[in-house]
Amino acid sequence: MTDQESTDGAHSSETTMIEETSDWSEIIFQTLFELEKKYSKSLRKKEVVGVIESENDRKRVSDAYIYLNSQRESLVDSALYEGFIDMGELRESSYLEQMFLLEQRLNNFGRFVAKSCQSIFFTMGKPTIEYSSVDLGAKLDLIESEDMDEIKLFIRRNQDVLRVFESTFLSYGDIVNYEKDLFEKLLNKRFKKKELEGLLSVVETEILSKMISEKKIRVVQQDDYLIFSKNGDYEELKGISSSVLLSPKKN
Amino acid sequence: MEEEFHNTDEVQGDKPEIVKLPAAITDEEKSELFKELTTILSRRWVKDKIFVFGSSEIDLLLATRFDIDTLREIIEEYKRFVEILGLEVVEYTLDGEMWYSLKSAFYAPSELMKSEFVVLGTIIGILETQTEPLLTKIIKEKLIDTNRMKAYQVDLCLRKLTQQGYIKRHQNVLSYNYRTLVEYGEEERRKIAEEFRKI
Numbered sequence: 001m002t003d004q005e006s007t008d009g010a011h012s013s014e015t016t017m018i019e020e021t022s023d024w025s026e027i028i029f030q031t032l033f034e035l036e037k038k039y040s041k042s043l044r045k046k047e048v049v050g051v052i053e054s055e056n057d058r059k060r061v062s063d064a065y066i067y068l069n070s071q072r073e074s075l076v077d078s079a080l081y082e083g084f085i086d087m088g089e090l091r092e093s094s095y096l097e098q099m100f101l102l103e104q105r106l107n108n109f110g111r112f113v114a115k116s117c118q119s120i121f122f123t124m125g126k127p128t129i130e131y132s133s134v135d136l137g138a139k140l141d142l143i144e145s146e147d148m149d150e151i152k153l154f155i156r157r158n159q160d161v162l163r164v165f166e167s168t169f170l171s172y173g174d175i176v177n178y179e180k181d182l183f184e185k186l187l188n189k190r191f192k193k194k195e196l197e198g199l200l201s202v203v204e205t206e207i208l209s210k211m212i213s214e215k216k217i218r219v220v221q222q223d224d225y226l227i228f229s230k231n232g233d234y235e236e237l238k239g240i241s242s243s244v245l246l247s248p249k250k251n
Numbered sequence: 252m253e254e255e256f257h258n259t260d261e262v263q264g265d266k267p268e269i270v271k272l273p274a275a276i277t278d279e280e281k282s283e284l285f286k287e288l289t290t291i292l293s294r295r296w297v298k299d300k301i302f303v304f305g306s307s308e309i310d311l312l313l314a315t316r317f318d319i320d321t322l323r324e325i326i327e328e329y330k331r332f333v334e335i336l337g338l339e340v341v342e343y344t345l346d347g348e349m350w351y352s353l354k355s356a357f358y359a360p361s362e363l364m365k366s367e368f369v370v371l372g373t374i375i376g377i378l379e380t381q382t383e384p385l386l387t388k389i390i391k392e393k394l395i396d397t398n399r400m401k402a403y404q405v406d407l408c409l410r411k412l413t414q415q416g417y418i419k420r421h422q423n424v425l426s427y428n429y430r431t432l433v434e435y436g437e438e439e440r441r442k443i444a445e446e447f448r449k450i
Contacts, residue, residue, distance in 0.1 A: 106399055110365040112446050113372035116439040119361040120304050120430065121338055121353040122295045152318055 025067040032061055032076050039083030048091045058084055170203070178207040179216065186217070186228040193244065196226060201250045219244075281325075284315075288329050292340065292353045301416045301428070303345060305352025326351065343429040354433060361434075363415070366400065370408040371417055374425055375440050376447025384424045 035057055042049050049057075061080060068074050170178070182204060191199070200208065211217045220227045226244065291314075292305040312322055330340045337356045342349060363371070373393055377385050387409065394400045400408075409425075412418045416430035435443070 102399065106369050107365065109372055109446055110368040113368040113375070113443055114361060114363070114365070115358055116443060117358070117361050117363075117368075117434045118339075118436075118439075119355050119359040119434060120341070121355050121359070122293050122304050124295075124362075148319070 025069060025073070028061070028064045028067045029073050029076070032064055032073070032080055035061060036076055036080040036083060039080065039087055043083060043086050043090065046090065046094075048094050049087055051091065054084065054087055054091075175207060178204060179211060182208055182211065183217070183230075187230055188228065190222075190225040190227040192224050193226065193246070197246055197249050199250065200246065200248045202248050204250075205246050205248045281328075284325065285329055285332055288326075289333070289353075292351055298345075301414055303350065303416065304430075305341075305350055307345070308349040308351065311351070341433050343433050345429055350429075352433075363411075364408075366404055367408045367411055369400070370394065370405060371412055371431070372443050372447060374412075374418060375431070375435065375443045378425075378427065379440050379444035380448075385426070387420070387423045387425060390425065 039049070061077070064077055065074075068077055185199065186208075208217070212219055216230075218229050220229070221244065291311075294305065296303050308322070312319065315322060317325070326340060333340060333353065334356070338353050339356050341352055341354045343352070344350070361368075370390065373390060374385065377389065377393070390409070391402070391405060394405050395402050409418070409420070413420055413428075416428050418431065419426050419428045
């Protein structure tokens, strides 16, 4: 291969390259032009082009400057880049505006709630004394519903809250005696609840309760009366059962 | 003043069984008592993992050994005393017990953050307008799904509001605790519900 030939070869390949380049530059200029139009239009209308779409557009024309020949083309290229920058700013400001508005609204609401608050007054810091509530258990609910006198009474009783209740111990003989007394007092008689409460002491009531559960005495309620009997037919009352709460008054 | 004295006499005449305080307690003792009351009523305690303020009535009774009428009377007088300082004595019920504490008569800075106020406001807004039980998920729907707040933020706020005694959480159902009712009157809660509707 002569020098001439090689020169010719080089020339021909250069021509092809130039042709290719001019084709490319045409295509790229077309793209640049279209994008520039798109962005200037969006900016004018203040329409935000999304980040991903904008980034793809930028990638498409990132190497465009290589193929640009004329000053006119370069101007379009720089105008497009300006469009990208402006779009970025518009996007950011519009996002910020949205966030700001919501934030502002929430802020205002929070401030309104804070302003309506009449805060409890207290001294900050950890107390050195541990809080311990008086363990009054269920009694607390009881006095809630009672009247003033009951509360006073409760408070008076409360002063010796740790006092242990006295227990009464009964021998077998005592119990039998009590039972005898109760038979005498109650058997084949009828009483109103109030009368019965006046008649019985606490211990007697306990014994009566025990006797009923042991079926030594039978009680039937008729209207307001409690009727006591012995050796009744328990079968006929099977399944029927009720309780009567007595508050004995006798000491 | 004279009229007032007359009235007191009349009341005493009508109800002789009520022990009148000034006769039983000297001025010196009273000032000492008021100091102690201020100290105890402005304390914060932790009870069942939530903050409580002031003192329960039963504790005051046991500490002072007064009968209930005397105690209530002295608290009435103490109310007038702290009014000058811009404070109010509030009564609230906690687990069936009556508690006394102090609160600011006007707006006072609270230890809650803005975000916690937003969550509390949302709870008030919903609870005031609907009668169905308020589930935690509804609060989350309102605040997280609408991108207003982050999930962890809402959880944190709910935990703090529970601990501070503003809300009660029972099996994911939210309701007011004593402090919301103490710090926000009915009128305030209604206004908050209106504001909530706007956002």
